[in-house]
Amino acid sequence: MQTRDVLAWRASVAGSGVMGEPAARGRFGEYGGRYVPESLAEACREVDEAFRGAWADPGFRGALTRLLAVHVGRPTPLTPAWRLSGELGVQLYLKREDLTHTGSHKINNALGQALLATRMGRRRLIAETGAGMHGVATATAAALLGLEATVFMGERDMERQSLNVFRMRLLGAEVVPVTSGSRTLKDATSEAMRHWVGTTDDSHYCVGSVVGPDPYPWMVREFQRVIGEEARVQCAAELVTGVPDHVVACVGGGSNAAGTFAGFVDTPARFVGVEAAGGAGASGGRLGVLHGFRSLFLQDDEGQIIEADSIAAGLDYPGVGPEHAHLRDLGRARYVTVTDDEVLGATARLARTEGILPALESAHALAWVIRAAGSGELPAGSTVLLTLSGRGDKDVSTLKELL
Amino acid sequence: MTNSLSNAALDQGSVERQLRARRDGGRRLLMPYVTGGITPDWTAYLRAFAAAGADAIEVGLPFSDPTLDGATIQEATDAALARGATTRQILADLAELPDLGIPLVASTYYNLVLHDGPEAFCAALRRAGVAGLIVPDLPLHEADELTGVAAAAGIELALLASPTTPEPRLAEIGRRSRGFVYAVSIMGTTGERADLAASATELTRRIKLGTDRPVLLGFGISTPEQAREAGRHADGVVVGAAVMRRVLDGAGPDDLRAFLATLRRALDQE
Ligand SMILES: Cc1ncc(COP(=O)(O)O)c(C=O)c1O
Numbered sequence: 001m002q003t004r005d006v007l008a009w010r011a012s013v014a015g016s017g018v019m020g021e022p023a024a025r026g027r028f029g030e031y032g033g034r035y036v037p038e039s040l041a042e043a044c045r046e047v048d049e050a051f052r053g054a055w056a057d058p059g060f061r062g063a064l065t066r067l068l069a070v071h072v073g074r075p076t077p078l079t080p081a082w083r084l085s086g087e088l089g090v091q092l093y094l095k096r097e098d099l100t101h102t103g104s105h106k107i108n109n110a111l112g113q114a115l116l117a118t119r120m121g122r123r124r125l126i127a128e129t130g131a132g133m134h135g136v137a138t139a140t141a142a143a144l145l146g147l148e149a150t151v152f153m154g155e156r157d158m159e160r161q162s163l164n165v166f167r168m169r170l171l172g173a174e175v176v177p178v179t180s181g182s183r184t185l186k187d188a189t190s191e192a193m194r195h196w197v198g199t200t201d202d203s204h205y206c207v208g209s210v211v212g213p214d215p216y217p218w219m220v221r222e223f224q225r226v227i228g229e230e231a232r233v234q235c236a237a238e239l240v241t242g243v244p245d246h247v248v249a250c251v252g253g254g255s256n257a258a259g260t261f262a263g264f265v266d267t268p269a270r271f272v273g274v275e276a277a278g279g280a281g282a283s284g285g286r287l288g289v290l291h292g293f294r295s296l297f298l299q300d301d302e303g304q305i306i307e308a309d310s311i312a313a314g315l316d317y318p319g320v321g322p323e324h325a326h327l328r329d330l331g332r333a334r335y336v337t338v339t340d341d342e343v344l345g346a347t348a349r350l351a352r353t354e355g356i357l358p359a360l361e362s363a364h365a366l367a368w369v370i371r372a373a374g375s376g377e378l379p380a381g382s383t384v385l386l387t388l389s390g391r392g393d394k395d396v397s398t399l400k401e402l403l
Numbered sequence: 404m405t406n407s408l409s410n411a412a413l414d415q416g417s418v419e420r421q422l423r424a425r426r427d428g429g430r431r432l433l434m435p436y437v438t439g440g441i442t443p444d445w446t447a448y449l450r451a452f453a454a455a456g457a458d459a460i461e462v463g464l465p466f467s468d469p470t471l472d473g474a475t476i477q478e479a480t481d482a483a484l485a486r487g488a489t490t491r492q493i494l495a496d497l498a499e500l501p502d503l504g505i506p507l508v509a510s511t512y513y514n515l516v517l518h519d520g521p522e523a524f525c526a527a528l529r530r531a532g533v534a535g536l537i538v539p540d541l542p543l544h545e546a547d548e549l550t551g552v553a554a555a556a557g558i559e560l561a562l563l564a565s566p567t568t569p570e571p572r573l574a575e576i577g578r579r580s581r582g583f584v585y586a587v588s589i590m591g592t593t594g595e596r597a598d599l600a601a602s603a604t605e606l607t608r609r610i611k612l613g614t615d616r617p618v619l620l621g622f623g624i625s626t627p628e629q630a631r632e633a634g635r636h637a638d639g640v641v642v643g644a645a646v647m648r649r650v651l652d653g654a655g656p657d658d659l660r661a662f663l664a665t666l667r668r669a670l671d672q673e
Pocket residue numbers: 104105106130131132133134208209210250251252253254255256257313314315359361362389390391
């Protein structure tokens with residue numbers, strides 16, 4: 001018996017360049033992989049096989065595209081932020097994922113995976129959620145396709161995002177409070193994985209970002225690619241330069257950023273991923289393995305994972321998707337951080353100048369643009385594409401307390 | 404693949420030699436687990452385990468995110484970390500322990516192995532007198548980067564097999580595992596359960612078709628009856644959550660010694 005056969009796992013794939021398919025064994029450079037308990041190895045292989053089949057099947061692609069059009073409202077617009085641009089001295093364009101059905105980019109991925117789950121004959125979706133947007137998106141996709149949904153959410157996040165908890169339950173999902181550890185996204189993810197170990201026969205784990213064991217980082221990026229591809233075409237029509245000078249997105253696990261970057265990877269556009277100062281896996285993490293993948297994680301001197309801490313529950317994750325760690329190493333993207341205060345300022349500013357209330361997560365990207373325009377890091381007249389990953393309705397009670 | 408990998412006898416380390424010798428002498432093996440650093444004088448539990456007739460001891464190095472552990476071992480892990488337990492201190496405690504006459508097997512998540520690098524980690528285990536290692540989130544297909552390093556340091560890396568592991572992969576696990584094969588009895592996390600899962604019997608049978616390394620069955624074995632039943636199919640059992648629940652409830656080394664003695668008797672009766 002040849003080892004290669006036993007471990008057959010895209011061994012023949014060389015990796016198709018930057019932001020292509022991952023290399024053999026699910027690698028993006030030295031990151032990625034499939035560090036799962038043996039009990040999940042077969043389940044990951046099945047998801048991989050099913051996704052490859054589906055993604056190569058025009059029938060599946062067509063069905064997903066139609067659902068994204070008639071249910072989600074795609075394509076989302078590209079909005080020139082005229083007044084704010086005038087104030088900042090740069091030309092800022094917003095890719096409006098906040099206008100999707102359910103209010104964030106998470107629905108692109110949740111619907112893709114829900115459709116895949118039906119193709120695999122699964123009857124239930126499992127998800128983790130931080131801000132609740134992925135939970136809401138999963139609950140929505142499940143309702144639409146007649147699946148059950150079980151969503152794991154840290155107790156602390158359930159308090160911070162109680163409206164989304166109510167929304168998920170209204171949509172028919174079961175929301176399970178997670179009381180271990182920091183009671184946020186990291187612990188919800190651990191609990192979802194534990195739960196999946198016991199339910200692989202009938203449940204699909206619908207991971208919410210470009211994290212987790214192979215094939216998830218790749219698959220989720222492919223489902224989010226629609227953001228970047230639409231924006232690419234819209235920029236070509238709208239911008240004098242055709243391609244923006246800078247492409248900016250917030251990074252929790254990194255799915256809205258990865259989907260956006262993927263549309264511009266073959267252009268000279270500079271990529272900037274903006275992390276929360278308290279959850280900066282790409283900017284401040286070191287090599288590690290958690291939740292099935294090898295990447296950069298916030299850790300203490302003993303190798304224990306540090307709890308992230310951000311005003312935006314969706315960015316409260318101590319690691320970053322493996323492809324971002326790789327893009328950072330390559331120098332293809334850079335990762336910066338902004339503070340909670342800058343984020344609150346940016347949120348209010350967008351609301352007042354453009355009439356758009358962004359999610360606190362998305363406001364991270366904006367906060368960096370505001371800072372960089374002020375410091376000259378973004379030269380006057382630069383064109384900037386910013387993915388506005390979600391709308392701020394879920395954050396109104398937090399904002400009410402803090403502003 | 405090298406020839407030595409297929410010739411099990413040539414590369415048996417001390418864990419495997421000891422377990423095999425006992426098994427071949429007709430003994431069913433008992434490997435209790437303790438979370439390292441759970442109490443200030445936690446190594447007293449190890450002495451109690453040895454006195455109760457353990458054949459090996461699994462020492463958990465607590466990790467902040469134990470994704471394959473159920474509520475009991477999560478709680479034990481949190482308690483140990485809250486007391487300030489670190490890998491370094493746990494290994495220092497073990498180094499001071501007199502030889503118990505049975506092998507010590509460390510278990511932890513891969514992040515802690517990677518932290519100072521696999522070489523440094525394995526060397527530190529060795530210095531502390533640990534001879535075996537279990538890394539539940541390092542499955543067969545990712546084990547390459549640790550197997551060679553561990554072997555070079557004299558650490559036997561035991562691989563886990565699960566009820567859903569398909570056939571050719573299972574045989575490969577049997578071939579590449581060192582010390583013993585850790586059979587995960589059910590599709591679930593660690594934790595006590597009312598019955599021994601049917602999947603346990605079937606998995607042990609399948610593993611044994613491909614290897615004659617000792618097969619230890621773990622996850623959910625908590626009573627003498629379950630141990631006896633498990634001993635009919637596997638070469639022995641791993642008992643973790645049932646031990647740690649007692650420790651968390653305040654049981655001291657003598658209580659654990661009495662509890663493990665009941666499991667020992669059950670295994671010996673078979
Ligand atoms: C609106 C919004 N943006 C961004 C994120 C962060 O996720 P990612 O980095 O995967 O895009 C979240 C996560 O909950 C979110 O709700």
